[in-house]
């Protein structure tokens with residue numbers, strides 16, 4: 533069975549865009565791969581220097597993934613910071629990469645272009661990400677097109693290590709591009725924490741409904757025929773409903789006599805049907821941080837069974853054993 537790896541950066545409460553665009557598709561991978569999921573807390577540390585939110589963001593993410601169906605017995609869920617070998621391999625990669633490769637990293641380049649003074653963590657981020665991947669003998673890394681550069685760098689440095697120190701020392705990962713879904717927020721722009729246009733995955737039913745009712749729509753009257761295509765309500769409905777249900781909504785809108793309020797109610801009901809049953813599970817998981825710690829520590833023990841073997845091969849190959 534091939535291995536797939538998904539990294540999740542803990543940056544605040546996950547929203548419906550995260551759920552539909554990242555969580556749901558990543559959980560489907562567990563059906564066909566040996567799957568590892570890690571909470572990228574040291575990636576978050578490149579920008580989050582607030583210990584309180586760091587602590588709570590990690591638990592929010594862990595509880596969300598578990599409530600959404602991640603089975604920690606079948607998959608391996610761990611925190612990046614629990615795997616010391618990640619940081620050792622990052623250093624080894626730093627010494628194999630050209631500084632120019634890191635200078636071309638999107639995050640670093642963008643920060644420089646905006647006149648910011650990025651920290652060295654932003655500069656090194658792609659090396660850390662390459663170590664996250666290569667350490668676990670990953671065959672497949674499912675990513676959106678925006679991550680192409682990072683995965684290519686991981687492939688490049690893994691290939692270089694094998695070339696210099698012995699073929700087969702590390703596994704060179706394959707890239708699996710995911711169809712990227714764009715979930716709009718209530719104002720029609722991409723749903724994002726930075727636009728404050730999001731609906732949290734585990735908002736209460738009341739908050740979920742009021743979030744949905746805030747979605748901006750056209751001003752046609754109830755009786756008017758309406759075009760579904762390109763509207764925020766319909767885009768969100770397509771992301772959550774079956775194709776037959778989505779088609780039914782488009783037909784009703786076109787016919788007239790079915791208002792945007794009705795469409796929003798149907799959207800709310802579809803979201804509630806999908807997320808409502810996991811809400812209590814989330815609350816119970818989130819309330820017990822000790823139990824979350826146990827799950828993450830158990831995942832780290834299992835993850836290190838892989839990472840210790842890889843780092844041992846690498847140390848021997850480069851002459852440190």
Ligand code: AMP
Nearest residue numbers: 549550553554713714715716722723724
């Ligand atoms: P972020 O919380 O913005 O770092 O997003 C984490 C991941 O969630 C991204 O890499 C995407 O896969 C997914 N995601 C975030 N926002 C959206 C959105 N509006 N539509 C679809 N996917 C999203």
